[in-house]
Structures are given as C-alpha cells and as structure tokens.
Amino acid sequence: MDALDIARWQFGVTTVYHFLFVPITIGMSLLVAILQTIWVRTGNPAYRRATKFWGKLFLINFAMGVVTGIVQEFQFGMNWSSYSRFVGDVFGAPLAMEALLAFFLESTFLGLWIFGWDRLPKGVHLACIWAVAIGTALSAYFILAANAFMQWPVGFKQANGRAELTDFGAVLTNKVVLSAFPHTIVACWLSGGAIFMAVSAWHLGRKRDLEVFRPSMRIGAVAVLVGMAGALLTGDQLAKTMTQTQPMKMAAAEALYETAQPAPFSLFTIGTLDGTQPIYSLDIPGLLSFLATGSFDGKVQGINNLQAEYQQRFGPGDYRPYIPIAYWGFRLMIGFGLLTALVALVLIWATRRGRLPEKPLFWRVAVWSVVLPVLAHSFGWIFTEMARQPWIVFSQMKTAQGVSPSVSAGTVLLSLIVFTLLYGALAVVELGLMIKYGKAAPPPDEAPEEGGAMAFAY
Template sequence: MDVVDLARWQFGITTVYHFLFVPITIGLSLLVALIQTAWVRTGNPAYRRATKFWGKLLLINFAMGVVTGIVQEFQFGMNWSAYSRYVGDIFGAPLALEALLAFFLESTFLGLWIFGWDRLPKRLHLMCIWLVAIGTALSAYFILAANSFMQWPVGHHLAGGRAELTDFGAVLTNKVLLATFPHTIFASWLSGGILLVAVSAWHLARRRDLDVFRPSMKLGLWTALVSFALIFVSGDVLGKIMTDTQPMKMAAAEALYETQQPAPFSLFTIGTLDGTEPVFRLELPNVLSWLATGSFDGRVEGINDLQAQYQDRFGPGDYRPYIPITYWGFRLMIGCGALAALIALAMLWLTRRGRLPERAWLWRLTVWSVALPVLAHSFGWIFTEMGRQPWIVFSLMRTASGVSPSVPAGTVLFSMIGFTLLYGALAVIELGLMIKYGKAAPPPDEQPRDREQLAFAY
C-alpha cells in the first residue's frame, strides 16, 4: 500500500475506535442526569444507588474517550499536513470552541460531580451532571461542524491555495450539520439506553437488586424506543440533505447505477467484484425516490450519470466511492439499530407489570444486544466518510492531495502498527473494567454527612 492508503487506514482505525466511546458517553451522561434527578425529587435511595452505579460506568467510558480522542487532532499534523494547511483556518475555530468551551465544561463539572457527593448541596450537585450532559452534546456539535465542512464546504473563500474562513456563522449553521447533529445525538441516546438494558438484564436474570435494575431497565427500554423513532425521522431528513449535497453518496448507498424516476429501494444487491454494475437486485418500488426527494415519483441520479457530470465539472478521474462498503455500510447501520430497537420493544412487552421472563436465552440475547448500537455507529461513520471519497473536502480537495508530502510510507506504517497495538490493549482494559463494574452490585445506600461537619483547610 502507498502512503495515502496507510494514512487512511491509520486515521480510520483510530477514529472508529474513538467513536466507540463517544456515543455511549453522550447517551449515558443524559441518563445518569435523569436518574439523579429522580433521586433528588423523590428521595428514593434506590435512585441514589443507581446514579452511583451508572455513574461509575460513565466515568470509565469518559476517561477512555478522552485518551483516544487526543490522538485525532495530532494525526492532522502527522499524516495530513497538506490537508491541515488547506483547512486550518476553517477547522481552528470549531475545534478551539470544542476544547475551550465544551470539553472544559464537561470535564470541570464532571470533576465537581465526582468529588461533590455529600459535599455539595443536592441541587447544585445535580446541576453538575446536567452540565456534563450539555457539555458532551456541545462537544459533538463543534466536532460535527468541522466534519460537516468536509461534507459540504460553506463560509469560506479560496486564497493562496487554501480555504479561508469568511463566515463562521455559516459553518455553525451548515445544513449538513443541522441534519447530522440531531441524528448523532438520537443515536447516542440509543447507545446509552441499550447499555442500561443490557447491564440491567444481566442482574435481573439473576434476580439481583431489583429495586435498582427494574427502573433502570425500564428507562433504558423507553429511551431506546423513543430514540429509534427520532433516528428514523432525523435519518429521513439527513437522507434528503445528502441527496442534495452529495448525490453520489446517495447513489452509492443504493448501488443505483442508472438514473431512475421513480427509483426503487434496494433491499439486497449482488454486484461485480469491482462494484461497477449490479448482477442481482431485490427492490421495493419507488421507496428510494421518497427517501431521496420526498416524493414517490422523484428522480434520483445514478452513479454512471454522476460520474460523467463530475468528470465534466472537476476533470478526469474516478469519482465513485467503493460501492460494496457504502452499500452494505448503509444497510448494516440501519439493520443493527433496528434490531436493537426490536429487542427493546420485545423486552418492554415481556417485562410489563413487573414480569421477569424465565428463558435464559432471552436474557443472554438482551445482554449481547449492547453491541448493536456500537456496530450501528461504526458502520454509519464508515459509510459517511467512505461515501465522500475520493474527496477529503468535497469538491475542493481530493484525499490523495491531503497527505503529508514529507512522511514516508514506512513511518506511517510504523505509527499505524503502534497505535493499533496500543488501542488493542486499551480495548482489553476498557472491556475488562466495564464488565467488572457492570457485574458488580450497586453501592449500598449511605446517609450523607451533615454539611456543618465539613471543614476546609487553606
């Protein structure tokens, strides 16, 4: 492989690994805030125990997300210096806001929340975890603002061979961002909800701490179902935005080679090995037209016509992404999310009115469902980035032009192997900690100390 392929592999490995933790942190921080709110309002000690139990899992996941996230920005300078010079004026503002505003907000108040138990007044302590939840969402917004510029560049002009920022408001209100952000947040809620369901299922199958895990599972089940409904709506909006801004990505997602009106939705397609044409298709008539245009009679442009248009517009070259990855990534994203929601719906019915199913396989299936939202996020992220190829910034800069010109392939290969081994070790640690503390009993209820007994030494 050449340096471009190696740099892409390294960025893909580290980014997908980092993104395993981000949605869980966003979703779990909100759910912990909701559980603690229930404790503050009702005084029920079971909610206090649940808050501390789920809060410990949140802290493990947050710490791992921070460690793996730091590498992402360094990679811009290591392997993608040409890209960094080109978009640095654009990326600097949202990334700075993410660090100085969102990350400082969430990390500062997370520290206060950790050490503020029984030291801060209840409502002030509760405010800390809500600010953490808000901070994680803000962090996602600013990161997605930078990524959305890569999908649909706005608020800039070209000068001296680089993109210069002219309208920061346009960057923060990019129509791709406004569609992507809610879709990402709702998907993160699904991850958090299913985590509650899976861990609670392990304990409920053993009839342990029912006062803690019955309400936790109910909250997780309803969160998963509501979030999936919102994902469906936001995904419909995002699909239409994607068709408008990157029609090749939508065509590749459906392996639609020829322009059609109306266009069918492909349930299953077998294509040639190079992904240039279909061999067999199983389709739903007119559905793709609705997804892409909002009309069952809408016209959807195909890969071949778009390839010809892009050659006329941008010059000679192959502007098609790798069709098998985009096609199956899109379907696996939807399928994993839908299966998680289906399991949640089944468990909501089977555990109604305090019932606990006796079938061991059902509990095991529910526990293993924790992987489904994680897989859905990964497939969705891969589809989003691979579907944009061969552009690193759509219509402005090709991926091959963004690598560091002075970094040889051997150096990239060495760092890729090093990061992959390091991240593999971190994965073992993360999984071990989550399993250990997920299986542990919730902490016993402790009476808070009187605030008058506290003293501060200077």
C-alpha cells in the first residue's frame, strides 16, 4: 500500500474509534440531566443516587472522548496537509466555535457540576448539567457543519488553490447539516439509552438496588424507542437531502445501477465481487423512489448513469464508491438500530407492573445489547464517509489530492501502528473502568446541604 491507502486506514481507525464515545456522551448527558431533574422535582432519593451513579459513567466516557478526539486534528496536519491547506479557511471558523464556545461551555459547567454537589443550590446545580447537555449538542452541530462542507461545499470561493470563506452563515446553514444534525442527535439517544439498559439489566438480573435500576432501565428503554423513531423520521429527510446533493451516494446505498422510475428498495442484493453489477436482488417496488423523492413514482438516478454524467462534468475517472461497503453499511446501520429498539421494547414489556423476569438468559441478552447501537453508529459513519469517495470535498477535491505529498508510507505506517496500539490500551482502560463502576453499587443516599459555600478543587 502507498501513503494514501495507509493514511486513509489510519484516519478511518482513529475516527471510528473516537466516534464510539461521541454518541454515548451526547445521549448520556441528556439522560443524566433528566434523572437529576426528576430528583429535584420529586425529592425521591433513589433518583439522586441514580444521578450520581450514571454521572460517574458519563464522566469516564466524556474524558475518553476528549483524549481520542485530539488525534483527529493532529492527523489533518501530518497526513492530510494538502487537504488542510485547501479547507483551512472554511474549517477554521466552525472548529474554533466548537472549541471556544461549545467545549468551553461543556467543560466549565461540567466542572461546576462535579464539584458543586451539596455546595450549589439545587436549581443552579441542575442548570449546570443541562448546560453540559446543551454544550455537547452544540459541539456536535459545529463539527457536523464542518463535515457538511465536505459533503456539499457552500459559502466559499476558490482562489489561489484554496477554498476561501465568503459566507459563514451559509456554512452553518448548509442543507446537509440541517438534515444531519437532528438525525445524529436522536440517534445518540440509542447509545445513551442502551448503556442505561445494559448496566441496569446486570443489576436487575441479580435483584440489586431495584429502586435505582428499575426506573433507570425503563428510562433508557424509552430513550432508545424515541431515538429510533426520531432516527427513522430524520433519516427520511436526510435521504432526500442526500439525493439532492450526492446522488451517487444514494444510488450506491441501494446498489441501483440503472436509473429507474419508480425505483425499488432492495432488501437484499448479491453482486459481482467488484461491485459493478447485480446478480440477484430482493426488492420492494417504489420504496426507494419515496425515500429519495417523497413520491412512490419518483425518478432516481443509477450508478452507471451518474458515472457517465460525472465523467463529462469532472473529467475522466472512476467516480463510483466501493458499492458493497456503501450498500451493506447503510443496511447494517438501520438493522442494528432496529434491533436495539426491539430489545428496548421487550424490556419495557417484560418489566411492566413491577415484573422482573427470572431467566438469566433474558438479562444476558439485555446486557450484550449495548454493542448494537455502537455498531449502528459505526456503520453509519463509515457509510457517510466512504460512500462520498473518491471525493474528500465533493466536486472540489479528490481524496488522492488531499494527502501530504512529503510524508512517506513508512512514516504513516509507523504512526498507524502506534495509534492502533495506543487506542487498544485506551480501550482496555475504558472497558475496565466502565465495567468496574458499572458493577458497583450506587452511592448511599446523603441528605444534601442546600446552598452551601462554593468550593474549588485543584
């Protein structure tokens, strides 16, 4: 492999690894805020214990997300200097706002929340965790706004071989980010809810602290169901936006080789090994047309037709992504999300009216279901990025043009090995801490001191 291939592997490994923590952080921040709100409104000490228990797991995940995210910016400069030079003027604004506004909001109020227990008034302390939840969502918006420029570049002009920012408002209101942001946020509720379900299931299977983990599990299950319903609705809008901005990505997601009107949605397709031709397909007539255009009789462009169109528009070349990854990544994203929702639905039904199933297998399945939304997010992110290929910035710069010209394959390979080993070690630490504190009992109830003096810890 050359430097380009290794650099793509490295960015893929580090990005997918980092993205394991992002949806859990966003989802858990909201659920912890909801738990604390219930405690403040009801005064039920079980919810105070639950808030502290889940808050500890949230903090572990938050810290790991911050550590792994730093590597992303390092790679831009080392492996993708040509790309960084091209988009730097555009990317600088949303990324700066993410760091100076969103992350500052998160970290400041998270510190106040950690050290403000029994020192701040209840209402002020509650406002801190809600500020953290809002900060995580804002952070996601600014990052997605930068990524949306790669999907559908707007608000710029090309000058001196660079994309120069001309309209920051256009970047922040890119039609792609307006569709992708709500889809991403509601999908994060699946990951946060699944953590609540899995850890609670481990305790409920042993009949421990039922007053804490029974409501926690049901809150997590509801979050999963609401998140999945929201993901389906917002995903419909995102698919229509994708059809407008990147029709090749939509065609690749369905392995639709020839333009069709109406276009079927394939539940299952077998193609040639190079992904250029279908062999067998099980279809639902007209469904793809509805997803792409809002009409069961809508016209959807095919891969072969778009390839010919792009050759005329952009010059000779292969503008098709690797179809099997696009096709199966799209389906695995949806499939694992639906399986998570199915587990949540079963948990709600099985634990209704105070019931607790006796079979250990039931609780084991609930515990292991925690991996389902993680897989759904990972495949969704892989689909989003790989189905855009060969573009690193759609219609403006190909991925092969973005790699650093002076960095050798050996250098990139060395950093890939180092990062992989480092991330493997961090995975052991993360899992160890999450398992250790996830199995621990919630903290005992303590009578809070209302409005005590503020203290700072160093």
